[in-house]
Amino acid sequence: MQVFRNATLPDGRERDVAIDGEKIEAVGTDLDGETVIDASEKWLFPGMIDVHVHFREPGFPEKETWATGSKAAAAGGVTTAVDQPNTDPPTIDGPSFDRKAELAAASLIDWGINGGVTPSWDPETLFERPLFALGEVFLADSTGDMGIDRSRFEDALKRGKEAETTVTVHAEDATKFDESVRDRTDAPAWSDYRPPEAEIAAIDVAAELAVEIGGPVHIAHTSTAAGIDRAAEAGLTTEVTPHHLFLSRDDLPELGTFGRMNPPLRAESTRRDVFERVADGTVDVIATDHAPHTRAQKDTDIWSAPSGVPGVETALPLLLGEVAADRLDPKRVRDLTARNPARIFDLPEKGRIEAGADADLVLVDFDATRKIRGEDLHGKTDWTPFEGKSAVFPELTLVRGQVVWETEDPAGPAGEFGAPVGENVRTD
Ligand SMILES: NC(=O)N[C@@H](CC(=O)O)C(=O)O
Ligand SMILES: [Zn+2]
Numbered sequence: 001m002q003v004f005r006n007a008t009l010p011d012g013r014e015r016d017v018a019i020d021g022e023k024i025e026a027v028g029t030d031l032d033g034e035t036v037i038d039a040s041e042k043w044l045f046p047g048m049i050d051v052h053v054h055f056r057e058p059g060f061p062e063k064e065t066w067a068t069g070s071k072a073a074a075a076g077g078v079t080t081a082v083d084q085p086n087t088d089p090p091t092i093d094g095p096s097f098d099r100k101a102e103l104a105a106a107s108l109i110d111w112g113i114n115g116g117v118t119p120s121w122d123p124e125t126l127f128e129r130p131l132f133a134l135g136e137v138f139l140a141d142s143t144g145d146m147g148i149d150r151s152r153f154e155d156a157l158k159r160g161k162e163a164e165t166t167v168t169v170h171a172e173d174a175t176k177f178d179e180s181v182r183d184r185t186d187a188p189a190w191s192d193y194r195p196p197e198a199e200i201a202a203i204d205v206a207a208e209l210a211v212e213i214g215g216p217v218h219i220a221h222t223s224t225a226a227g228i229d230r231a232a233e234a235g236l237t238t239e240v241t242p243h244h245l246f247l248s249r250d251d252l253p254e255l256g257t258f259g260r261m262n263p264p265l266r267a268e269s270t271r272r273d274v275f276e277r278v279a280d281g282t283v284d285v286i287a288t289d290h291a292p293h294t295r296a297q298k299d300t301d302i303w304s305a306p307s308g309v310p311g312v313e314t315a316l317p318l319l320l321g322e323v324a325a326d327r328l329d330p331k332r333v334r335d336l337t338a339r340n341p342a343r344i345f346d347l348p349e350k351g352r353i354e355a356g357a358d359a360d361l362v363l364v365d366f367d368a369t370r371k372i373r374g375e376d377l378h379g380k381t382d383w384t385p386f387e388g389k390s391a392v393f394p395e396l397t398l399v400r401g402q403v404v405w406e407t408e409d410p411a412g413p414a415g416e417f418g419a420p421v422g423e424n425v426r427t428d
């Protein structure tokens, strides 16, 4: 048994946390074990469950792989990551799921694989597999051009309901895109091209159909306060990315094409409104939408650059930086990154520091604030849109009791420790 002694938990209690094998054995005081780690002056958070990453395999290993993405995740305190279906081949049937699952075996951290929806998807064989969730279902084209129309979306919601799985939605309505800005070459043109109304309109459709059809619906990467409010009012769960929380159009002069993503960066006032909804608990989940592209791929004009930014290694550190600066409550960070995703996606073993749960833990020293630098990160991309921002990186990350990241030993353990989680689909 190993014991973290006198660690501060997100709710402020100071406790010993004892780990036996893969599980938390006890949370208490005066606990004993063979290995005792002095954690006084330090905090333990549950590992982040990132329900939205693009680890790019199969198809685009120059952007990311399961090995590099999961190592970056571990270094950022993410202990479970869920991959999205816009790979090549897209994950839209049984065989493509199996192929991705073989590659995911290289993961250092625990993982889930989502199933996607296109005109050529095969729900029969797809739902025979242990999907994490159905989605992200693209209501407009993004990277991978998997946009679908309303009737196929209805079909996806019905299938999701039948299989008792959550449907996650990329909510943008392409009929609201503003073609009149096409002759502009500045980076903010992307934000004007895919305006807030496009997101709000798509969330309205998702909410309407979710209420009509039933079954849980989760809106991915919401970027507008109005969208979040409408989703929440309709009983849908919502997710916000670190880039919509910490960046706005004001950053685009500096970021240029490296700040292009879907949905795009919004006005600074919108960013503040979104932050408020994250801080007050209206938003359920922070997920990264980790969408790496190489520097060379991004370094072109605004209409040719691919959409998406990396974020899996910097999300929890940025949030912990906000805790250090007294702008976010540590309990809120715990809920957004661990407790809520575990509840929404039905992972009873994960997301909590309690006896019986998986020992997915992050050891944090709030005095160790440092600036994010792209060159220090562990994914395939050597750039980050968060360059220079203050963050608190984990000292130690454990997945089911196993150290997968240690600041003292950045070479760290080899991969392939991760295991699949959350067979959230009824396959009988
Ligand atoms: N968000 C993005 O801008 N890009 C994502 C796809 C997506 O989530 O829409 C990607 O896979 O590159
Ligand atoms: Zn998306």
Ligand SMILES: [Zn+2]
Binding pocket: 052, 054, 084, 136, 289, 291
């Ligand atoms: Zn995505």
